[in-house]
Amino acid sequence: MMTSNLFTLRWGILATGGIANTFTKDLLIDPTTRDAGDIRHEVAAAASSTSAARAQDFLNEVGAPGSAKAYGSYRELVEAKGVDIIYIATPHSHHYQHARLALEAGKHVLLEKPIAVNAQQCRILRDLAKERGRFLMEAVWTRFFPLSREVVEFVRSGQLGHVKRVFADFSFWNDVEKEFGNQHRMVNLDLAGGALLDLGIYSLTWLFMALYHVQPKETQVAPHVSSAVTKYKPTGADETTTVLLLFPGTGAQGIATTSIQVATTPNPDLPAPDAIRIQGTFGDLTVNYAPRPRSYTLTPAASQARGTLASFKHETKSFEIPGGGHGMFWEADECARCVRDGRLESDVIPLEETEALMKVMDEVRRQADLAYPESIENLEYPLEGFGL
Numbered sequence: 001m002m003t004s005n006l007f008t009l010r011w012g013i014l015a016t017g018g019i020a021n022t023f024t025k026d027l028l029i030d031p032t033t034r035d036a037g038d039i040r041h042e043v044a045a046a047a048s049s050t051s052a053a054r055a056q057d058f059l060n061e062v063g064a065p066g067s068a069k070a071y072g073s074y075r076e077l078v079e080a081k082g083v084d085i086i087y088i089a090t091p092h093s094h095h096y097q098h099a100r101l102a103l104e105a106g107k108h109v110l111l112e113k114p115i116a117v118n119a120q121q122c123r124i125l126r127d128l129a130k131e132r133g134r135f136l137m138e139a140v141w142t143r144f145f146p147l148s149r150e151v152v153e154f155v156r157s158g159q160l161g162h163v164k165r166v167f168a169d170f171s172f173w174n175d176v177e178k179e180f181g182n183q184h185r186m187v188n189l190d191l192a193g194g195a196l197l198d199l200g201i202y203s204l205t206w207l208f209m210a211l212y213h214v215q216p217k218e219t220q221v222a223p224h225v226s227s228a229v230t231k232y233k234p235t236g237a238d239e240t241t242t243v244l245l246l247f248p249g250t251g252a253q254g255i256a257t258t259s260i261q262v263a264t265t266p267n268p269d270l271p272a273p274d275a276i277r278i279q280g281t282f283g284d285l286t287v288n289y290a291p292r293p294r295s296y297t298l299t300p301a302a303s304q305a306r307g308t309l310a311s312f313k314h315e316t317k318s319f320e321i322p323g324g325g326h327g328m329f330w331e332a333d334e335c336a337r338c339v340r341d342g343r344l345e346s347d348v349i350p351l352e353e354t355e356a357l358m359k360v361m362d363e364v365r366r367q368a369d370l371a372y373p374e375s376i377e378n379l380e381y382p383l384e385g386f387g388l
């Protein structure tokens with residue numbers, strides 16, 4: 001274990017909802033349980049827009065150290081001394097405003113997905129982070145799983161041949177009407193709800209990892225977008241959405257699907273087919289589950305004419321999530337290393353790529369005539385009503 005160069009990143013948690021709870025618990029897991037002996041995380045503070053008491057309850061619930069401070073406003077948190085980076089876990093609709101608040105206060109930012117409601121907001125956040133010399137990253141934790149990094153390297157190495165097509169699904173069955181009222185952030189347009197921005201971003205992430213991220217700069221060209229969107233009648237949010245991408249740099253195609261009415265895994269007690277399928281000229285690589293992948297399978301192609309060109313055999317590789325965590329600590333470790341090394345963005349999820357993916361989601365919404373209220377598509381800052 002390297003202790004002499006141990007770097008500590010001090011976190012401020014902005015919002016106290018479901019994912020803030022999961023993420024903060026992961027921060028508190030000893031990094032040596034995942035062989036990350038060079039960094040550590042400190043939960044230094046949390047803020048709730050409701051009250052300082054709510055923030056204190058949150059800190060108690062997650063088991064934060066007694067030294068962690070509780071704030072009853074987001075502004076107090078971003079201005080707090082002893083905090084290096086703000087993890088923002090408010091609804092989509094609020095990401096732009098809250099990220100600006102933190103960056104303007106001079107803090108580094110890890111921002112829950114999607115980074116913003118539209119690509120223009122994303123662009124402004126990128127520019128602001130750069131101007132202020134602060135680290136900024138969209139919290140697509142999936143990319144930091146050792147499994148995902150291995151898959152990306154496998155594709156990049158050319159072992160799968162030329163990747164021609166990728167299918168990716170992330171759909172989460174909910175009896176939407178019963179499970180959520182129409183005010184819930186999954187279906188509420190005022191909170192930028194809908195399948196695409198909440199779940200479809202993971203399907204699109206796998207397309208981007210396999211077809212865009214691995215490409216050299218000259219073939220990293222924005223994809224053409226075709227899409228079909230079915231709306232959730234009570235609110236008009238997107239309910240079942242399919243996106244077809246054509247990457248002009250390579251001619252490869254990607255199909256991303258998402259829904260909040262049918263599921264990738266309809267019954268967790270029964271096996272489900274792998275959700276991601278990456279098809280290369282030497283064979284297929286499938287991944288079991290989009291957001292939190294646990295296994296991948298290689299299937300070499302057999303061709304009578306060409307024999308087997310694949311250098312790999314048929315096998316399934318499974319991965320554990322160490323330390324009893326959820327798997328969100330790997331993205332946190334990346335933040336710590338970037339801040340330690342003075343890097344303003346991560347190579348694993350460059351901001352240019354975050355914006356390219358956001359542009360795809362903008363285009364899908366444009367094709368479906370699906371706009372969110374002006375108050376949250378807005379570029380103005382600060383706006384009333386965002387708990388600032």
Ligand SMILES: NC(=O)c1ccc[n+]([C@@H]2O[C@H](COP(=O)([O-])OP(=O)(O)OC[C@H]3O[C@@H](n4cnc5c(N)ncnc54)[C@H](OP(=O)(O)O)[C@@H]3O)[C@@H](O)[C@H]2O)c1
Nearest residue numbers: 015016017018019020047048049050089090091092112113
């Ligand atoms: N990476 C992942 O796996 C993952 C999983 C789930 C969600 N997410 C993302 O994380 C974000 C939050 O999702 P969540 O499931 O944690 O949501 P949630 O449980 O509803 O929590 C959101 C929190 O934001 C704060 N908030 C501030 N203004 C709000 C408003 N006007 N309406 C509702 N909440 C408001 C509230 O905390 P305080 O007021 O106490 O601050 C609330 O508890 C979303 O962007 C979502 O896409 C990511």
